[in-house]
Amino acid sequence: MRRVMELIDKRMVDFRTAPFFEFLRDTSIGPRERLAFAPSVGHYVMSVTDLYKLVFREEPPRDELQRLINAETREDEFHWQWFLKDLEKLGASPSIPFSDALRFVWSDATVQMRLLTYHMCRLGFGATSLRKFVLIQVIEATGKVAIANIAEVGREFGVATGERLVYLGPHHVEAESEHTLEAPDVQQWIDAIELDAHQVQELSALVEETFGYFRAFIDEMHACATSGSTIGRSSAAATASSVAAQT
Numbered sequence: 001m002r003r004v005m006e007l008i009d010k011r012m013v014d015f016r017t018a019p020f021f022e023f024l025r026d027t028s029i030g031p032r033e034r035l036a037f038a039p040s041v042g043h044y045v046m047s048v049t050d051l052y053k054l055v056f057r058e059e060p061p062r063d064e065l066q067r068l069i070n071a072e073t074r075e076d077e078f079h080w081q082w083f084l085k086d087l088e089k090l091g092a093s094p095s096i097p098f099s100d101a102l103r104f105v106w107s108d109a110t111v112q113m114r115l116l117t118y119h120m121c122r123l124g125f126g127a128t129s130l131r132k133f134v135l136i137q138v139i140e141a142t143g144k145v146a147i148a149n150i151a152e153v154g155r156e157f158g159v160a161t162g163e164r165l166v167y168l169g170p171h172h173v174e175a176e177s178e179h180t181l182e183a184p185d186v187q188q189w190i191d192a193i194e195l196d197a198h199q200v201q202e203l204s205a206l207v208e209e210t211f212g213y214f215r216a217f218i219d220e221m222h223a224c225a226t227s228g229s230t231i232g233r234s235s236a237a238a239t240a241s242s243v244a245a246q247t
Contacts (some may be wrong), residue, residue: 001193004134004203009210012141016130020074020216020222031089035150035168037225038083039092040113043105044217045083045167048139055124056132062201063131072136072179079175082083082167086154089163109227110130110222116213123206130195134203138210140181147172215222 004236024034052073106114124135140168154169164173171238180186 001225002191003020003196004195004207005137005191007204008134008137008141010139012145015142015211015215015218018107018218018222020218020225021145021149023222023225024153027156031153031160034153034225035157035165037221038087038090038168039104040110040224041123041221042083042087043110044113044117046080048086049098051120051124053115055121056136058129060246062169063129065133068180068186068190069129069244072140075175076151079172082172084100086165086167088177089165090157090168103132109224110220112213112216116217119213123210128227130199130203131206131236134206135210138207138214140176140179142211142214142218144176146177151182172175 007094023029024033034148057070057073058066059070061070124132127135135211135231150168151170151173158164158169162169176182181190
């Protein structure tokens with residue numbers, strides 16, 4: 001398994017070079033503006049709970065690796081609650097018609113974000129413990145990079161406003177570091193899993209494919225972050241466009 005984990009680490013290095021993270025580090029832009037992308041990732045954040053609970057989790061676990069997968073899925077199960085509270089603190093949870101909210105979540109601007117969820121479900125349903133574990137490792141690896149960069153902006157936002165962000169702040173980084181899969185003895189056990197040449201090739205291809213979906217996701221986040229649109233404004237525009245198309 002060590003070779004597969006080393007590939008994940010290598011792809012993490014590439015992932016860190018995405019323009020979105022450079023944008024987040026640009027302190028000439030206010031923290032609220034740098035976090036304006038948050039509503040656009042709602043589909044993915046809310047879907048992760050279902051992905052972990054309904055796709056990756058398996059009761060009773062078929063083996064020790066599945067037991068670790070189950071533990072990981074429970075540790076991330078309620079993070080969506082932090083996300084919703086942070087949206088309110090950011091002032092990014094406006095009261096708008098439900099139909100407009102749906103238009104925003106399923107707009108053309110967030111196609112790659114939705115595709116990421118659908119691809120992960122496709123790859124995870126009925127998969128072996130090994131394949132599910134690799135998928136989770138890619139989710140966690142890309143998440144670490146994103147969360148670490150976003151958390152610094154969240155910290156700046158807290159200093160400027162007195163509002164403590166949780167999902168988008170340092171607390172999320174701390175919570176991730178305490179997960180079962182981060183324990184040194186667990187990491188050693190995972191590295192020691194023996195794979196044959198075919199398994200290494202198959203799982204390496206899975207890593208490459210999945211990182212591709214996450215890169216498309218993070219690039220779309222960058223586009224949303226720099227577009228200047230908000231959920232209320234973009235929903236209103238979508239409604240006006242739809243009405244115009246029907247007249």
